[in-house]
Amino acid sequence: MFAKYAYRRISLLCFMLFTLTVFTFSLNYLFPGELITNFSGEVNSSYAQTQALVEKYRIEDNIIVQYGAFMARMFEGDWGLSLSSGQPVLGHVKLLFPATLELCLYALTVAVIIGVPSGVIASAYHKKWPDKIINSLSLMGFSIPVFWLALLLIMVFCLGLGLFPMSGRIGLLYEIQPVTHFILIDIYLEGFPYGGASFWDAIHHLALPTTVLAMYPTTVLIRFTRDSMLDVLDQNYIKTARAKGLNRSQLILHHALRNALLPVIKQIGLQFSTLITLAMITEVIFSWPGLGRWLIESIYQRDYPAIQGGLLAVSFFVIIANMMSDLVHSLLDPIARNQAHGKI
């Protein structure tokens, strides 16, 4: 049963990856500008160079051969050059993506740590004051535009109180050798240089962007956990357990929570797409040196190879993340395997 389910998931995954690469490939034709420039990122090349590029990118062959050549280059790691910097796109992506990923992972961790317990509390005290407070707070957090929240926090905590720095990942005083490009891990690997002050500084820089980015997923998780818990608490086996004389904490911790958290696991994986959208805005405001800010700057400079590379990297990551959470969910929940995804 599970094998069949996994087969369906993987064929859907292949289909999605195929559409994604076809879409990326066709962008070369859709973007304004020269086809060769969009493919390679080479500007002002001489006649001989252009001929070499035409040969390499198989421009004169039919579209399927072109797509094949495109895929071969993608696998080789030749993603073209960025029009604005002249450096390989893949190098930029490798350098910048960890920064975005780091921010997103911390925000998601905060969201899970705060969101899930709050949702459980809200459902345990359904229609009483803790539920009402958590519910209205989460509705407000759900509705607040992320860039406005970021500006408000900057106004209060940076300009007003001066508690946190406004931009960047770490103070200019500290020099950290980039190994994994995850700033906290790099500091740990170096053995907390500058007497731990660098670690503290990095945490300070992380505080505001993480808070801003965590706001939306936290509220989504609160609402989702609460709804899921209320559904489970309404079921007959819970009533039976209550009739047997279990108290509320036993009821929730031993009987309701396990079943209620299953859909939540799936929901966590689905957050990545939204999270990266929000991270792009957050990075622009806090000058966080990540992929999102780079992509937004690429569009200002009409840097088409960069946009393609970013699209491919980000979407690939989101697809893989969704699939991982789906597989974990179906491993834990046997019922989900029967309603196989994609089966109609």
Added chain:
Amino acid sequence: MAKFSLFTEESNRSPLFRLWRKFRSNHVALVGLWLFLALTVLALTAPLIAPYGVNQQHADALLLPPSWHDDGDVRFILGTDDLGRDILSRLMNGATYTFGLSIIAALVTTALGVVLGTLAGASRGLKSSLLNHLLDITLAIPSLLLAIIIIAILGPGLMNTVWAIIFALLPQYIHSIRNLVVAELGKDYIIAFKLDGANRWRLLVRGILPNIYEHIVVIFTMALSTAILDIAALGFLKLGAQPPSTEWGAILQENLSLIYLAPWTVGLPGVLLFIAVLSTNLVGDGLREALKNRKAD
């Protein structure tokens, strides 16, 4: 488990009326509905009722704070910006762009989503799979990135943003509608209707759609709140509405350099955005709650 009440009261009201009665008893949702209606009226009539023109400059009144401030002027209730333009008039006109265009985007998405979703739900096999997963790839591309790509192809501008948002919202919509249709198709009354000899068109129009349109309204409010946030975010990133326009995100971006000098020029557009999204979410939540409760009684 069947819930029975001891004191049964015969209720022959129409489902819509019962829905309204449930909705009305939720006061917060009702406030949300009034705010929503007020914003809709504002979006329609803003140029007529705004006190000043959008780009009318008052050289004698630059950067005035709101009128309740000591330095404020009662002529400009919410103050003026660095070019001496009345903020109240600009914000009122902004409702047309941010709120009005979001409603249009959500309506177009609804029309397309309902058509494609019912087709996907009513057909079987490969055709259904294709329709259902046709746009799935846009689920994996973050909506802002999709908007950036569409803008890279078409060039920046408000209408291009609207297209980008429609594309980003559509796949979720198709999935939700399809699930509703499939759930409805399995019910007994549809089978009875089929045995009565209803053809597929009649089945859809008379059987299924009247039973799911309330749920479609709930999905519509969710799409609307996302659309408002996205239009404003793109305006803020200088990719959507361009600066002289009065779109709220664009106003915020234009006044960003004044954040020290005149915080109200940054704060007020955000407050309006917040109210717009909050009222939409309140209506959506209230409606969903009312639908759930109506089923219970």
